[in-house]
């Protein structure tokens with residue numbers, strides 16, 4: 001009987017990064033992925049020769065010496081990605097239907113302050129305080145700064161328990177500026193009363209330092225990580241859906257849908273913790289743990305519109321556009337009658353042209369309730385009624401986009417859409433949640449998932465630990481592996497890379 005050192009269930013970003021770290025340490029690693037492709041949310045797909053991303057629109061902190069650059073150096077992938085830096089003077093542009101301004105988020109902290117201060121001259125000192133406070137919050141995380149030893153207890157709980165929206169309201173009484181600062185909300189699906197400042201800070205502070213797109217599709221990130229796994233002797237098996245975790249007093253093996261039993265000394269689950277615990281055998285499951293994890297709320301899902309453009313009709317935009325119908329950037333609890341209240345739109349970068357875009361991706365929130373009636377159906381096999389629903393939604397979204405980009409319809413060759421049900425089917429996240437477990441400042445310790453589960457030999461990784469996104473999942477993978485190969489050992493290696 002073959003026994004691996006490590007079996008990793010799921011080859012999303014978290015699983016792949018754990019495979020990268022542990023295989024380079026000489027451990028015998030096997031990843032099991034239910035889909036035909038690796039990557040989970042960072043897959044790309046091509047339609048009419050146009051490449052679209054499913055969940056890696058852009059990423060942050062990849063400049064020399066910056067946080068994700070240091071992690072990617074350690075993963076041995078930094079020189080292997082085709083990267084494009086977004087517009088220094090405005091990588092994000094925030095707009096509202098009530099005025100014609102496009103408020104820029106410039107890269108570089110002084111640049112950011114100066115460019116917003118042009119619109120809000122009286123707020124310059126408050127913008128300085130905002131940047132200083134975000135730095136302070138980020139610097140509380142040793143695994144972010146990579147300066148000190150990994151001691152989670154060093155994070156002051158009070159900093160983590162501050163609410164992002166309340167904080168933004170406290171630094172400025174200017175309602176518009178306050179909402180502009182929350183303008184990247186769709187990157188974390190922030191809930192006004194719940195989302196902690198640390199999520200907002202880690203994302204905004206790192207993006208403001210530097211923001212990047214992957215040219216010709218984000219799935220390259222998955223492919224380059226997988227190259228390293230293969231190089232180190234690791235194995236990735238596709239179309240291998242895990243249906244149970246079993247063993248005697250501890251997790252020893254997983255069973256796959258096609259009837260194979262695969263043994264390992266330790267097992268890492270890259271799938272949502274609730275979904276994982278639902279398939280752990282009863283004799284080793286911890287029921288109180290399972291019911292606590294099952295009760296946690298998840299972030300809202302997304303409706304995505306993938307537009308194939310007619311040739312040379314729409315410019316390549318080297319920035320992301322976030323548009324809101326009202327001066328309220330906290331729109332997760334939207335009113336269905338007024339949907340969509342917001343979108344984030346961008347043109348994926350392609351190596352053929354810096355001038356013309358060949359596609360547009362626009363995303364906006366979608367509540368699971370809107371698609372619940374089709375939850376018993378599966379992707380590529382749904383009813384006409386569902387397809388009509390998606391088309392109706394797409395047309396409404398295009399109407400709303402045309403407010404800022406007039407006559408967009410004339411430039412469209414065709415379009416495709418996805419809903420939370422699509423994500424549920426591809427990645428198995430409950431209700432197609434975009435970013436997994438919702439972090440809540442008033443219930444923080446329950447909503448942050450520790451890598452070591454309550455069940456012996458079973459570890460978690462991925463976006464549900466501390467934070468989602470490329471940055472959050474990279475740090476999370478390091479945290480998971482540090483439980484296996486030693487915290488100081490791994491962090492010293494990353495620091496020195």
Ligand SMILES: Cc1cc2nc3c(=O)[nH]c(=O)nc-3n(C[C@H](O)[C@H](O)[C@H](O)COP(=O)(O)OP(=O)(O)OC[C@H]3O[C@@H](n4cnc5c(N)ncnc54)[C@H](O)[C@@H]3O)c2cc1C
Pocket residue numbers: 009010011012013014015032033034035038039040041042054055056057058059240241242243270271302304363423426427428429433434435461462463464468469470471473
């Ligand atoms: C619409 C959208 C846009 C986004 N945009 C950005 C962005 O611009 N920048 C950014 O930094 N982040 C972005 N994100 C977030 C980021 O993509 C995710 O946080 C991250 O990719 C999640 O990685 P993961 O490994 O935790 O999970 P996943 O990607 O969900 O991976 C889980 C894997 O497990 C597999 N799996 C599930 N069940 C089983 C099973 N039973 N057996 C075997 N395999 C199984 C799945 O198929 C999947 O491959 C976006 C996300 C979404 C949804």
